[in-house]
Amino acid sequence: MSFFNWRKLNFFDIAKEVDGGSVAKNLGEAKITCTTSGRGNLIIGDSLGNIWIYNRHWECAHIAGWEDGPVNQLVLPRQSSFLFGLGSDKGVSCLKVWDLEKENQLVRVSRLSIAGSPSEPVCISVCENLQLLAVGFDNGAVLLFRGDATKDKRVKQKFLVEKGDPVSGLSFCITSSSILLYVVTTKDIFMFYVTIADRENKVVIDSLGCEPGVSVATTNFNDAHLITGQKDALYFYNPEGRGQCYVFEGKKKVLNWFRGYLSVIVEESSNKDSITIFDVQNKIICFSAPVRSILAMSAEWGTIILISGDGKVIQLVEKDLQSKLQLLFKKNFYDVAIKIGRNQNMGREGLVDIFRQYGDHLYDKGDHSGAIDQYEKTIGLLEPSYVIRKFLDTQKINNLTAYLQALHRKGAATEDHTTLLLNCYTKLKDSKNLDEFIMTKDREVDFDVDIAINVCRQAGYFRHALSLAEKHNKHDLYLKIQIDDQKDFKEALKYISTLSASQSEEQLKLYGSVLIEHVPEETTLILKNICVNNLSHPEVFIPLFINSGERMLDYLDHVVGTGKQLSSQVWNTLLEYNLDVYKGLTDPRQRKQREEKIMHILTSDKSNFDPEQALVLCQLNQFSPGFLYMYQ
16 A cells, blocks of 8 residues: 555644754754653753753753763653653663652662673663563563562563564553553564563564664554554554555654654655655645754654754644645545544534535535535534525435435424425335335334325325324324225224224214215214213214204114203204104105104103294194194
């Protein structure tokens, strides 16, 4: 894999000689041998054993580290005030530790050597918990100290490796379950699990090592714990072995890891180098420029600091988030802008604005599906009408449907959105999605049911409308569909029979007349049963039979036949309808039968009619026997 396909941007501004010459002045004739940083300080070690500590204002504190030898390495563990240094006094290599919070007090001095061997220590690494310290030697030996690394007493030591190729780099890595020690030599790379004492397991990672200074440990980067620089490429490693490998030609001099950025110094000539900064996670080349020959590179104060051989300081200052986003927007790199915004904990409103711009860009390119994917991520903050207006054309109905579905899934849909979505389904004749939207059992309702029912009715999807109405107890709407749309009167009556007494009465008041017209026997039977079971007052249903005298009499005869105490309205109506039938009869035998029935109503002790009204009814219908009886 190559870096050349990565997007090239400029996320850093360059500032030269920012220290006002302080570093070069303090060094004098000495040369820089190593650097480290942390706790707001840049720390430099030189060839005469001096340690220079600079704050962000380039004010300097000095430590006389070693008397007659160079400072070989400085380590300041994260979240620690203890500075660890490797150097030599009078030809004897030793480890020194200073507490920067206690006026740079020297708290430990330990001689580092291998008994009976001329081998010298060349590098150290300190675990962040300060309980593990590793020392690498030029004969390949690796010595591990367990205990408080800031003290010389009560510390146990053990050789993990007794001999091999010269060690060029060491680094600890703490994972969620273990502590790892990576060992880089000039010929290979291996790793130890050092979580538990005396159970340090060695794992060979690669048969390709590297020179000192060109391996670096990462932080907060799960894909790799270690990176090495070879002439042809950069290699990434984790406990499983070699991971990604990116082709990047040139002799590597220094590698540095800073906030997810990998900075690489490449030697171009004897007095000229180049620096390239990679955002490995987002696959961007963030900065690239030629520089004078660089001896050291470090990172502090949110910047990358380069120090040249003559003590000149170059500072690379990362642009603020908005400036970086503007660069990305100009190049339409919206996908990268989203990643960077997330990595830098950008607020939701800011991310939504990027999603909107990305959606607009894809829409303008004609990638409507891609645009909808981005617009969906704006739901909750961006006004939906902004998106909907773009997709009202018939050709874009599928995209509009996808967006409306997302609105409903996220609980952001209004009644109008429900109406529009259901209209989309019906226009697309998308019965499958309509079924899923409406008829899935136990589905959480995220739309207005009444509106959904009406839209389905208007589009002729009566089965869906009925399912919704029944599921959500919309009895009135269910019966409207069965009676007005489907003309399925028997099914309507069957549905009514399943309702409670009060609900049945309510619905029969509304639809009883039309049901008596089309399914008279079944409807009358239900009404009889309701009255017999004392579930309703009989007179409530009298108006339903106005257009069917035969059914009216059938109903009333049944009601009075129960022997229950009934209102005068029931008896008056029974008398009125019997008189009406009598008036229309011509057959003498039938008239006689009806006369007897009417007189039984008038003379029965159980009857509860209004006498005055009965008299008037008999007179109007020319029923003389009744008139005379009532008059007397």
